[in-house]
Amino acid sequence: MRILIVHNILWAHYKSAVFQSLQQVVDQRSDVSMLVLQIARNERSRAGLESEPDVDVPTYSYNYELLFDWYLEDVSVSERFTALLRRVRAYKPDVINLTGYYDPAQLLLLGWAKLNGIRVIMQNESTAADHERSGLKERFKRFIFSRCDGFFCFGSQSADYVIRLGVSPEKILLKKNAVDNTTLRSVYQRALRQRSEQQQALALRQHNFIFVGRLIEFKNLPMLIDAFAAASAQSPNANSWGLLFLGDGVERDSLVAQTARLKLGNSVTFLSGKPWFKVPEILALSDVLVLPSRSEPWGLVVNEAMVCGLPVIVSARCGCVIDLVHHGQTGFVIDPDQPTQLTHWLLKFMNQEVDVVSMKKAAETYIAPYSPDAVAEEMLQGFLKIKN
Template sequence: MKNFRLAVVDTNPVQYRVPFWRYLSEHSPIDVTVFYATDVGLVPHRMDASRTTWVWDIPLLDGYRYEFVESLPVPLVPGPTANRLPLGLLRRLDRGKFDAMLVFGYQNGPALLGGSLAAILGIPLILRGESHDVGRRRTLRSKVKDLLLPWMLRVPDAYLAIGKWNRQYWEDRGVPPSKIWVALYAVDNDRFRRRLADDPERPQRLRGDWSVRAGETVFLYCARLEAVKAADLLLDAFARLESRGANAQLIVVGSGPQEDMLKRRARELGLRRVRWLGFVNQADLPFHFRAADVMVLPSRFEPWGLVVNEAMACGTPCIVSDVVGAGADLVAEQNTGLVFRHDDPLALTHALEMALDDRRRAVWRAAIPNVVDRASYRQNADAMADCIAHLNQQRDS
């Protein structure tokens, strides 16, 4: 029996969120309805200005209740999803008798309009955001935003923090701790496990395809090829590793605006053990994570980094920079990998060298299951149900 009715107002079907709506529908006391402003992600989409066109290969509309709402673009606001105003939302919310509304962030049309309508209709509003201040550059825009934000943050009735840095971000802007619930950012861990069980020999075959040598350590980069992700830093660090005779290989998964530049850089560095795989879709990613010995996310700034969750769902340790949000909750002090100083190729080289040790990696792998259990859909559903129950008790008192 469902105890609560939750309205989710989102920009479009997002591959990382949809499995959670399905989980709520099947395994929680929450009756969820998701209202989408656009259908981006359901049809082939060009990743960037170059060659790559893709569409997600996992179902995005199965197993939960959803509606696409009539929406209009907002002039002068970047798209293709954040600039939509779902004008058909009021009628649906009014008739839905919802116990709470969940929105994502505060800088997109669906969240802003949804939050305003929640206030008008008396629906308790829950905000889920990704921001943190670690490594964030203080620009004029960010300073102005920080002046205005405390006023905006009075509107939500509760916050679902994705981790400790995100919780600190809200508290530093005046949100009372009593209004914050921590629900660690999570992926569908069970889907990754099931996919690996479908073909348990596939990771070993991939290592054969990659011509992995005896005793060779395989490092995996899996992210867009853009400046903020710092793949260039990883190439520089890996070049130092190769120059020291390390038995290692680097697998690069992803595409993006820096792809051609990074391949030129690899040639200039004379890298011999780097393999470029391009974009790999969701159904095949688990095998790539399991085939690797370590996943590396060297970002110059990263609100979270769900690729860390994905790698750990497959049992793979991670090396991340010290501005990756997931590192604070899933890696640092958890002994599931290493955290290095961002934008420091020597620090990254040292981390890669430490990861060459088989025994150290075995210790990291042994610690991963406990971390995966903490960052799970079950934990998120429990936190959300507790939050909604509290808000309704508060409203009715």
């Protein structure tokens, strides 16, 4: 069996970790081969997160080809489709895994594959909760999904959304999403040894809530600052707790101004974004991850935090919630439109009313099955099921 995976950008390190694990299980079989077609190097919106050439960046080994060594936005639909079709014809796959339904070039490839008897597995990140969904667009997706033979979904909510669009549950071949657990955990453990020294160097509090990601509207960060201010005003331990933002984005200036208006002083710190493999260095200075987004297909930063053993407070509209955030065990789930809920749980941590030790253990236990090796094995079984 010849497996062809079409993926958007080479930069997506979490996918590279999975592809490497998949390559390793494929290489153990004489009857299976695989090739990943990376359409472009990166997206412009993530250009600032690319690592410098001289940095010791983790590398991954798997069989891939980079079709265009520039930004995805600069590659036209016709260029993408022409390049993909040329490589597909040369490789002659039995099964094709497409990245998603939103790329016209890949939809054209889906049509070509069906005309030529090639099985197609579609990746789906979307959930019913991450956006308002109705009308013509949903009918179009229903039509596209009806042409696919199987689905790799980013979690249970993603799978439920696909089923709601008429897909048979038997076609759901994967309901997981993974990051490079081993690398992230290793970096975190090393950084933890210098926690106090680094906190002092950055003028951080002894304990910190942390947000990691782009500082943009749908992340709902003004609510986080308001909730932190409210909790700080109520907790006798407020002087020991800070709020840390790791990331860049168009809302940074307004968030800094909001912090000043609320007179939060040095309890809120903004740090520029870091390459993914350096994020655990900052997680090591923190105690609880907060992701209050109004929309989030999955939320890989939750994986990253739980790999490092951090409890999490996560919006109910994040795709990972059902699978990873077990309320009261690995963290807490909040309604992103109810700031008092977030304030409540921030206070619980600040007032030492949460069993953080047991939450750390639970986080590590529940994240273990969401590893690149586990995802790769399920992907291979999915490919085999579709082929047979």
